[in-house]
Amino acid sequence: MILDLSDTSSREIASALIKARRTVGSASGLVLTLLIVTNDFHFDEVLEAAKASATAHPSRVIVVTYVDAEEPRLDAKIEVGEGLPGDLVVLRLHGELQHHGDAICLPLLLPDSPTIVWWPNHAPDNLADDPIGSLADRRITDAAGESDPREALTRRAGNHAPGDTDLTWTRLTRWRALLAAALDQSQATVTGGMVRSAPDNAPATLLAAWLEDRLGVEIRRVDGEQPGVNEVILDTPDGPITINRIHDGTALYQVPGQPQRTVALRRRPLTDLLTEELQRMDADDIFEAATRRVAAEAEGR
Known part of the structure; x- marks a missing residue:
């Protein structure tokens, strides 16, 4: 069922959701509310990732977009059923309503379940103080969606609050797993290291900070060609x-005293990254420690 509401209110949207659910079936089984703040340019890609992740985490997905206009107005589109593993609500906030997203979204959140806010592209520097961000148990950003990913990561590191995370960190999951396994196998003391990456690569900045924090050694950043x-x-x-990515999906893995191996190290699609982040509701202390180091290094420059 698809419903379009023009010049509406949160109360009318909530009422329409209840009626739609009664028509197509119960809303029981939804485990979280995913609030997405995006723009029209990235809308289709973001919506596809959100729908795919909902197959693993049935949820109410609320997509918020802002419209520059003189007159304040709220338009909404509701999708329930139609093969969706949950509810989908698209909100378009016109004019001054852009500054009152928290009051508009609050009545639409699922009760007694976690709320996660995701900014797939541009995001505020201080997530916890943002009106919509203040509603969330967890807040997900993606520095890769900014014009300067490394600088965006550094800004947010300086304003980090428990519950914040970034898909930059999630992109490193496989790298971190391989490095942890290599250290378990070698048992040797690490005396230093190097991360080679594309210039100004945000994941490399975070990876080097994580290694320095966990190992207590200097990790150099070197520009690469890939x-x-x-x-x-x-x-x-x-x-x-050594872990050396030789192709988009494979890498050479070398631990002292063992033969060199080829391991899978593919670049993960947005859907995989989001699905992984929705698996945890608690604060990520290791990510927080790495971001503290990124912020400290930025202050020292």
């Missing part, structure tokens, strides 16, 4: 631990 993170080398007395 997109994204190209290579990580950790120096040990027994020889280097």
Whole structure:
């Protein structure tokens, strides 16, 4: 069922949701509310990722877009059923209503369940103080969606609050798993290291900060010729631990005293990243420690 509401209110939207649910079936089984703040340019890509992630985490998805206009007005589109694993509400906030997103969205949140806010592209520097961000248990950003990803990551690191995370961190999950496994296998003391990446790569900045924080050694940043993170080398007395991405989906993995292996290291689609982040509702202390280091290094420059 699809309903279009023009020049409406939160109360009318909530009432329409209840009526639609009674028509197509119960809303029980929804585990969270996912609030997405985006723009028309990225709307289709973001909506596709949100719908796909809802198959693993049935949810009420509320997409908020802002419209520059003189007159304040709220338009909405509701989708219930139609093969969706949850509810979908698209809100278009015109004019001054852009500054009152919290009051508009609050009556539409699922009761007694977590609320997650996701900014897939541009996001405020201080997420917890943002009107819509203040509604959330967790707040997800994506520095890759900004014009200067590394600078955006640094700004948000300086305003980090428990519950904040960034898909920059999620893109490193496989890298971090491989490095942790290599350190478990070698048992050698790391004396230094290097992260090679595309210039001004935000994930590489975060990866180097995480390694420095966990290992207590200096990790150099080196510009590479390939997109994204190209290579990580950790120096040990027994020889280097090396992970070198040679193709988009594979990397060479070398631990001292063991034969070199080829391992999978693909670039993950947006849907995978979002689905992973929706699996946890608690604050990520390790990410927080890495961002503190990013902020401290920025202040020291």
